[in-house]
Amino acid sequence: MTARIGVVTFPGTLDDRDALRAARLAGAEPVSLWHRDKDLKQVDAVVLAGGFSYGDYLRAGAISRFSPVMESIIEQAKAGMPVLGICNGFQILTEAHLLPGAMLRNNHLHFICRDQKLRVENAETAWTSDYVQGQEIEVPLKNMDGRYVADERTLDELEAEGRVAFRYLDMNPNGSLRDIAGITNAAGNVVGLMPHPEHAVEPLVGTGKTDGLGFFTSILKKLVNA
Amino acid sequence: MSLDTVKHASETPDSEQPWKELGLKEDEYARIREILGRRPTGAELAMYSVMWSEHCSYKSSKVHLKQFGEKVPENDAMLVGIGENAGVVDVGQGYAVTFKVESHNHPSYIEPYQGAATGVGGIVRDILAMGARPVAVVDPLRFGAADHPDTKRVLPGVVAGIGGYGNCLGLPNIGGEVVFDSCYQGNPLVNAGCIGVMKHEDIHLAKASGPGNKVILYGARTGGDGIGGVSVLASETFDDTKPTKRPAVQVGDPFQEKLLIECTLEIFKEKLVAGIQDLGGAGLSCATSELASAGSGGMRVDLEKVHLRDATLSPEEILMSESQERMCAIVEPEHVDRFLEICEKWDVIAVVIGEVTDGERLEIFWHGEQIVDVPPRSVAHEGPTYHRPFARPEWQDALQADDAGKLPRPQDGAELKDQVLKLVSSPNQASKSWITDQYDRFVQGNTVLAQPEDAGMVRIDEETNLGVAMATDGNGRYAKLDPYTGAQLALAEAYRNVAASGAKPLAISDCLNFGSPEDPAVMWQFAEATRGLADGCLQLGTPVTGGNVSLYNQTGETAIHPTPVVAVLGVIDDVNRRTPIAFAEEGQLLYLLGDTREEFGGSAWSEVIHQHLGGMPPAVDLDREKLLGEILISASRDGMIDAAHDLSDGGLVQAVVESCLRGGNGARLVVPEGLDAFTFLFSESAGRAVVAVPRSEELRFTDMCGARGLPATRIGVVDGDAVDVQGEFTLSLAELREAHEATIPALLA
Numbered sequence A: 001m002t003a004r005i006g007v008v009t010f011p012g013t014l015d016d017r018d019a020l021r022a023a024r025l026a027g028a029e030p031v032s033l034w035h036r037d038k039d040l041k042q043v044d045a046v047v048l049a050g051g052f053s054y055g056d057y058l059r060a061g062a063i064s065r066f067s068p069v070m071e072s073i074i075e076q077a078k079a080g081m082p083v084l085g086i087c088n089g090f091q092i093l094t095e096a097h098l099l100p101g102a103m104l105r106n107n108h109l110h111f112i113c114r115d116q117k118l119r120v121e122n123a124e125t126a127w128t129s130d131y132v133q134g135q136e137i138e139v140p141l142k143n144m145d146g147r148y149v150a151d152e153r154t155l156d157e158l159e160a161e162g163r164v165a166f167r168y169l170d171m172n173p174n175g176s177l178r179d180i181a182g183i184t185n186a187a188g189n190v191v192g193l194m195p196h197p198e199h200a201v202e203p204l205v206g207t208g209k210t211d212g213l214g215f216f217t218s219i220l221k222k223l224v225n226a
Numbered sequence B: 001m002s003l004d005t006v007k008h009a010s011e012t013p014d015s016e017q018p019w020k021e022l023g024l025k026e027d028e029y030a031r032i033r034e035i036l037g038r039r040p041t042g043a044e045l046a047m048y049s050v051m052w053s054e055h056c057s058y059k060s061s062k063v064h065l066k067q068f069g070e071k072v073p074e075n076d077a078m079l080v081g082i083g084e085n086a087g088v089v090d091v092g093q094g095y096a097v098t099f100k101v102e103s104h105n106h107p108s109y110i111e112p113y114q115g116a117a118t119g120v121g122g123i124v125r126d127i128l129a130m131g132a133r134p135v136a137v138v139d140p141l142r143f144g145a146a147d148h149p150d151t152k153r154v155l156p157g158v159v160a161g162i163g164g165y166g167n168c169l170g171l172p173n174i175g176g177e178v179v180f181d182s183c184y185q186g187n188p189l190v191n192a193g194c195i196g197v198m199k200h201e202d203i204h205l206a207k208a209s210g211p212g213n214k215v216i217l218y219g220a221r222t223g224g225d226g227i228g229g230v231s232v233l234a235s236e237t238f239d240d241t242k243p244t245k246r247p248a249v250q251v252g253d254p255f256q257e258k259l260l261i262e263c264t265l266e267i268f269k270e271k272l273v274a275g276i277q278d279l280g281g282a283g284l285s286c287a288t289s290e291l292a293s294a295g296s297g298g299m300r301v302d303l304e305k306v307h308l309r310d311a312t313l314s315p316e317e318i319l320m321s322e323s324q325e326r327m328c329a330i331v332e333p334e335h336v337d338r339f340l341e342i343c344e345k346w347d348v349i350a351v352v353i354g355e356v357t358d359g360e361r362l363e364i365f366w367h368g369e370q371i372v373d374v375p376p377r378s379v380a381h382e383g384p385t386y387h388r389p390f391a392r393p394e395w396q397d398a399l400q401a402d403d404a405g406k407l408p409r410p411q412d413g414a415e416l417k418d419q420v421l422k423l424v425s426s427p428n429q430a431s432k433s434w435i436t437d438q439y440d441r442f443v444q445g446n447t448v449l450a451q452p453e454d455a456g457m458v459r460i461d462e463e464t465n466l467g468v469a470m471a472t473d474g475n476g477r478y479a480k481l482d483p484y485t486g487a488q489l490a491l492a493e494a495y496r497n498v499a500a501s502g503a504k505p506l507a508i509s510d511c512l513n514f515g516s517p518e519d520p521a522v523m524w525q526f527a528e529a530t531r532g533l534a535d536g537c538l539q540l541g542t543p544v545t546g547g548n549v550s551l552y553n554q555t556g557e558t559a560i561h562p563t564p565v566v567a568v569l570g571v572i573d574d575v576n577r578r579t580p581i582a583f584a585e586e587g588q589l590l591y592l593l594g595d596t597r598e599e600f601g602g603s604a605w606s607e608v609i610h611q612h613l614g615g616m617p618p619a620v621d622l623d624r625e626k627l628l629g630e631i632l633i634s635a636s637r638d639g640m641i642d643a644a645h646d647l648s649d650g651g652l653v654q655a656v657v658e659s660c661l662r663g664g665n666g667a668r669l670v671v672p673e674g675l676d677a678f679t680f681l682f683s684e685s686a687g688r689a690v691v692a693v694p695r696s697e698e699l700r701f702t703d704m705c706g707a708r709g710l711p712a713t714r715i716g717v718v719d720g721d722a723v724d725v726q727g728e729f730t731l732s733l734a735e736l737r738e739a740h741e742a743t744i745p746a747l748l749a
Helices: A016-026 A068-078 A088-095 A152-160 A212-226 B008-009 B028-037 B042-051 B106-112 B112-129 B152-171 B229-233 B256-267 B283-294 B315-320 B333-345 B376-380 B396-401 B413-427 B474-483 B483-500 B520-540 B605-608 B622-637 B651-663 B676-684 B695-708 B733-748
Strands: A004-008 A029-034 A045-049 A083-084 A102-104 A112-120 A137-143 A147-149 A162-167 A180-184 A189-191 B078-080 B087-092 B095-104 B135-144 B173-180 B189-199 B214-217 B275-278 B300-301 B328-332 B348-355 B362-366 B369-374 B447-449 B456-460 B467-471 B504-513 B544-550 B564-572 B589-595 B643-646 B665-669 B687-694 B712-718 B722-725 B729-732
Touching: A004 A212, A004 B396, A004 B695, A016 A029, A016 A212, A029 B315, A045 A068, A045 A088, A068 B413, A083 A088, A083 B042, A088 A102, A088 A189, A088 B376, A102 B112, A102 B300, A152 A180, A152 B712, A162 A189, A162 B544, A180 B622, A189 B275, A212 B376, A212 B643, B028 B369, B028 B605, B042 B283, B042 B315, B042 B369, B087 B504, B087 B544, B087 B564, B095 B112, B095 B362, B095 B467, B095 B504, B095 B544, B095 B564, B106 B152, B106 B189, B112 B135, B112 B152, B112 B189, B112 B256, B112 B328, B135 B256, B135 B564, B152 B733, B173 B456, B173 B467, B173 B520, B189 B504, B189 B643, B214 B256, B214 B283, B214 B333, B229 B467, B256 B283, B256 B328, B256 B333, B256 B544, B275 B283, B283 B315, B283 B328, B283 B362, B283 B376, B315 B712, B328 B333, B333 B348, B348 B362, B362 B589, B362 B676, B369 B376, B376 B456, B376 B483, B396 B467, B413 B643, B413 B651, B413 B733, B467 B483, B474 B483, B474 B564, B474 B729, B483 B520, B483 B564, B483 B622, B483 B643, B504 B520, B520 B564, B520 B622, B589 B695, B605 B651, B622 B687, B622 B695, B643 B651, B651 B665, B651 B676, B651 B687, B651 B733, B687 B695, B695 B712, B722 B733
Parallel strands: A004 A029, A004 A045, A045 A083, A083 A189, B135 B173, B300 B362, B504 B544, B665 B722
Antiparallel strands: A102 A147, A112 A137, A112 A162, A162 A180, A180 A189, B078 B087, B087 B095, B095 B189, B135 B189, B214 B328, B214 B348, B275 B328, B300 B348, B362 B369, B447 B456, B456 B467, B467 B564, B504 B564, B589 B687, B589 B712, B643 B687, B665 B712, B722 B729
């Protein structure tokens, strides 16, 4: 018994194969989804992977949000289907208003690629239940537009409701407000973050750590036990 | 303006033509007239001018480059050799790897961001055109003095361009170099390399055969960018008195290139193409003439079908445009519909612009009127050949006599310590992470090693853990002192770096960056460097699979240092066995492999402490390099070493500091008998590496070195949080880290 995890390929998506591999390594059945296709192929959960969908034209994620596949994903996510947005995927989720806030260009104006320490602030979402509250993990970070911003009221709400899912540790790599690296919706099924857990699932490649695998084992356990 | 048709050209033999403005010499123009038996049309003149430019025809360099095809070592790994878009090497398990390094020097000086970005785009398409999935890129870069104001314009633009383009393609950037030297002030070197992987049966060649097959142009629309780029830009010396040539630099769109990659790979998968070529320098002129020339010869193209970004372009401009992100495929008629369907899926525009004919002429029409009628070989493969005069410059003797060994040396431990700090914090020896952190090294999830490791390494098969490694190296200072030895030192260093990572070196590509071939001194440097490289490859058993020559890297009379950059490709059966540079385990024993001599000519020490360049570069012993390589590979495979770092610029102390900082552990060193502390720390003798050996493996390791005749000297142990040279000085890791890592951000951020 396993679960089907879909990974969307938009034109310009880069980390789709990595996300499919991560799902497979966690024991799930990886399924490729195509941006022009409304059909979600009966997947149980969806990952929106990193990259530069539609060339980041207009704004990162702004065009992808209107693609046929997103119509189905938005509808399903509102009905409770787990969705994880990584990097460009996070940007798409905010553009789709499934998560609040927005991402601006890094405060230092450079692309940054580094091994980034994070603290798991909410270990009760669909994608983080295999971590413990307050656990420190290290996963790659790589982006140009990664500075998370929202108005003060929204930030206060996120904090009050425990919806800040991840915070940057040691250094804030892009000027994100309140060191926020990732957030969740109120129901805990939609999670978005800028760092890349799918690049930290094998001891040999990437950072040499497997701290990111927990995202995929969390969702698998939840789906299989459901 | 009326159309200059073939008919019109025949009728007006005496019309004045702008051959000179297009960069052709008088005798070259005369030769074109002789080949055609009439004056060329405007379109023909455009094609010949770009294809016969230095950049495309290698007219000054090819008499020397042919050594790479003559001095070929016994090597059964070569599947495709020099002459195609890129060479192809067998790496086992049915896999083949193609790789190449190219230059985009001149455009990157004029317009750093776009120049560097399109350099990445071009090399990636070269690799793609061989049938391979690009899996990694590397970028050897050279800039003027780190503290020169213009470096702050050029470097950040180049780095952002490489990142902006490469990151959007989803290709991990796993290696390269960053070097500063005032000789590159007006002529930065922006070289770009790419590695691609395919199965043997998927190799594609650039040829158009089979009359009736369709010629399909697909990818971005053709615009006015980069017109004359090759002829005007790459083949002429910069001169302050001429207007800036910014319009001749191409503008890239990585998003379009990413679609082109995925679309092309899907087309390959369904075996829909008979031949394929990317559009780079010289655009359609190059693609059509090379495809036709390599095939049966005949091709007809209806140029008005080309999809344009700017409808006002003339046929000549369309032929010369270097608009990026375009490919040209030869497709059998029954596959055309499916080909176009896949292009549509990826939102890539594709148009049938012509077909292969059974004739022997390349014929191009514009709304039905013929504007080109040429033998394609005469355009693509029979350009002029120059036997440029070359002569050893008269200053060479004086330069070599100015021995760096006579420079004042540090007198005590305190002075040594001071000079070590100066060395590791100097721009050339400092950490480059501010630069490389702007590149994505993780994407595709197969990166095993990336900068600052000795070589970049990617896994190419997840089941078997087969991997490939690449290192690029060059040292213009060594090559200036002695171009023959300098080229061999670049080869030896890249070879050593690949071996240090645990991979077996298989083949090389090169990017030869020099000044003006019209200067006999520069031509001598070029002749010596190519001879050195060809001899070296023969001795090491690593064939040259292809490469690139960049000439005219000079401002006025002043040429850059001769800078041959060598990329060595290696294979490793199991990437789990790779060797990193980090000293990760306290208590492990440090061994210095190879012989250390008093060799300081061209060294980092002579540059940093004395601003000196003179004497002879380190001696080269390629048999020793080979033996060292074999030992490093065996030790990695059999688990005898946990870290290895090659010794090159900066000598032992530079390597030890880097390995300590990478691993977060210190080292206690003892100066071996027979050496003084200064020579031990700063000498740049070639053929050396430092390794960390677990105590349990010490005997096995030293026995192996002894049996094979490789000097291995125990020099210390991984320990503590400082680099301590017994009886001389101690430097804490914190102090070293600050010195090593603060320099580049302070200069450039």
